[in-house]
Amino acid sequence: MVYLTRKLEFSASHLYHNPAFSAEENKRIFGKCNNPHGHGHNYTLEVTVAGEPDPVTGMVLDLKELKEILEQEITQRMDHRFLNYEVAELNGQIPTCENIARVIWNLLEPKISKGRLHKVRLYETPDLYADCYRNGAQGA
Amino acid sequence: MSGGLKIELGRRYRFSASHRLHNSKLSEEENCRIYGKCNNPYGHGHNYMVEVSVSGTVDPATGMIANLADLDSFVEREVIEPFDHKSLNEDVAAFRGNVPTTENICKEIFARLKHFPKAKLERVRVEETGNNTFEYAGEEL
Secondary structure (H helix, E strand, O other), X not given: OEEEEEEEEEEEEEOXXXXXXXXXXXXXXXXXXXXXXXXXXXXEEEEEEEEOOOOOOOOOOOHHHHHHHHHHHHHHHHOOEEHHHHOHHHOOOOOOHHHHHHHHHHHHHHHOOOOEEEEEEEEEEOOEEEEEXXXXXXXX | OOOOEEEEEEEEEEEEEEEOOOXXXXXXXXXXXXXXXXXXXXXXXXXXXXXXXXXOOOEOOOOEOOOHHHHHHHHHHXXXXXXXXXXXXXXXXXXXXXXXXXXXXHHHHHHHHOOOOOOEEEEEEEEEEOOEEEEEXXXXX
């Protein structure tokens, strides 16, 4: 098995707020991230696809194809957007790193035509990230 | 397509500390041969990076595995405060009689963090320098 990883960056804003909580609870639980005007990050996404290289092309998955999938599914949907208001898949969810990583997984998994999606790692800052993978698949 | 999705949260922390690699059960020559420069009796220091990975259910109300403020304060109390700007050999009891290699530092940090009450500790990765990295995930690794 070979694991290939492609990286991309996007910039977006978000805020953490749960309407089921009181204003005080929102402030206590989410702290600075509860600022009603939102705030932004430069996100770095690493997408890992696992598979055997095709004996003819030598590729697990054509990187051009992966790049196009990422452009369509992620960059166009999330780059320079306000995640709470402009990304339908996050509707009703707090756009934490954990939830965005899972949304990205669900967007990408059905689009990977060769190999299989192994891991999505989303950095919100260089010191904070979330990983999403299938149970039991952690490794590379 | 086996199994459900698993989410982990990774967080990086930093501390600076000095250490000396020396085993009093070995002769001076053996210490020198095995540990080389790291056996310098005055010690030397590093900027360590600690990466902590936790897993758990994402709470639908908060979108979080664990509140970062809780994780940060736990790691600060258990690791950063006792290790930062310290001599690991002299100031951290766990390294009396236990050579403070990054392997042992990794295991000690894992032991200190595995009781984090809000999520499951998956693994600890420690970089001694940008070129050396050590990882420990408990005994099943």
